[in-house]
Amino acid sequence: MLDPKLLREQTDVVAKKLATRGFVLDVAVFHALEGERKTLQVETEKLQNERNVHSKNIGILKGQGKDVSAVLEDVNRLGDTLTQLSLDLSAVQEKLHNFCAQMPNIPHNSVPLGKSEDDNVEVARVGTPRAFSFPVKDHVALGEALGQMSFEKAAKLTGSRFVVLNKHLAKMQRALIQFMLDIHLNENAYQEFYVPYLVNADSLFGTGQLPKFKEDLFNTTAGYSLIPTAEVSLTNLMRDEIVPEDELPLQWTAHTPCFRSEAGAYGKDTRGMIRQHQFEKIELVWVCHPDESYQCLEKLRLHAETILQRLELPYRILSLCTADIGFCSAKTYDLEVWLPAQNCYREISSCTNTEAFQARRMQARFRSSKTGKPELVHTLNGSGLAVGRTLVAIMENYQDEAGNIHIPKALQPYMGGLAVIEK
């Protein structure tokens, strides 16, 4: 959610900035709603005040044993008008709220302008893709040949876009989770959380999944939704909270499964573990002072990169352009890992500064030591990393001609010393 004051006072500036990301702000509609709101609100509050004054008088007069019928008549006359006005007011306020809830965040000045994902800017490449002396197989071929990855079994159990792993591959996924968490906890000072995988609508609104992206979620008959990312559970810990300024920044992490319905993405990446309805992820969340959020974003990105570096996986860093950043994002870096079978880099982490966009939706605040007043925090989130895709990357980058998977050095201790997964 954008700052309503900013929106009101500099509507054209906001519209211009949102246009860079392909969002058309209907300035006329906004001004009309806003004008209506103001008139109604002022009038409603005026009448409410009148009513309150009268009511207070009634109390005083009654206490003195005097007749109140005259005042009572006055205040009764207010009744109907006031009822109607407040109905009108809340209708307009709801419209205004819905209007604003659909508006995406304003891109930061450092975000490259662009019209599509082709305009994303490559910031750096790290590591060199290995040269293979044999035809590379993709993770599906490798995994099925090993007998440790089955999409068929998953389809029997559930449907498409799920996977069953067993033996070493199942263990490697668990090892990766442990490996990533250990680094974030021991080296990067994150606090670990265990959180619900089902959340309510307020939480989903807070982090921006609602109202716009309801279709991407798995919703339950109980009224809860499965989390599409631990960002929802972690970030919403701050909802309606006010923390002391000196406790900032907060660095939180959790491993969770993530559930995405992604109705719109059918036909894309139909093969393999790249796009699944259920996958494991380590999430990193920062809650910080507004002055520091861009330094924090750099640190967050570095923490995600560390994992790729330790696993010796080649990757590149993209700064997403205005057309490609997410709804809540003011700025996003994507980390893309090299996948030899696809002969390209694929997203494995997305690190985002939402500034106060989510914080405003959540009323997540800190108490300013300067003013003593609550102010909105900035929230950031990033994957550190997507575990399923990391597994894919290891399989494809570390395969040999026989179809065996060599395990990265750093991960071997987590695999009980195992160095190669063989048939």
Add this chain to the structure above:
RNA sequence: GGAGAGGUGGCUGAGUGGCUGAAGGCGGCGGUCUUGAAAACCGUUGAGGGGUAACCCCCCUCCCAGGGUUCGAAUCCCUGCCUCUCCGCCA
């Protein structure tokens, strides 16, 4: 699942229809005192929104949430959510 009790400000805890946005205590902040600190004493201390160019100021809303009764609701009624105690069940 069954039976009870309860949800009030950062915390604790009064308040059953009328200057109560809320006593008292704790905590926080400011001050007096002190070489400094502690103690003591005095003062101060919720949030959201609107009006205003803006501070001061003025107004509205908020005592779990949503409805209702009333001129007026923290207080009465209904529904939901949550917490606690006892019993049952269970990983």
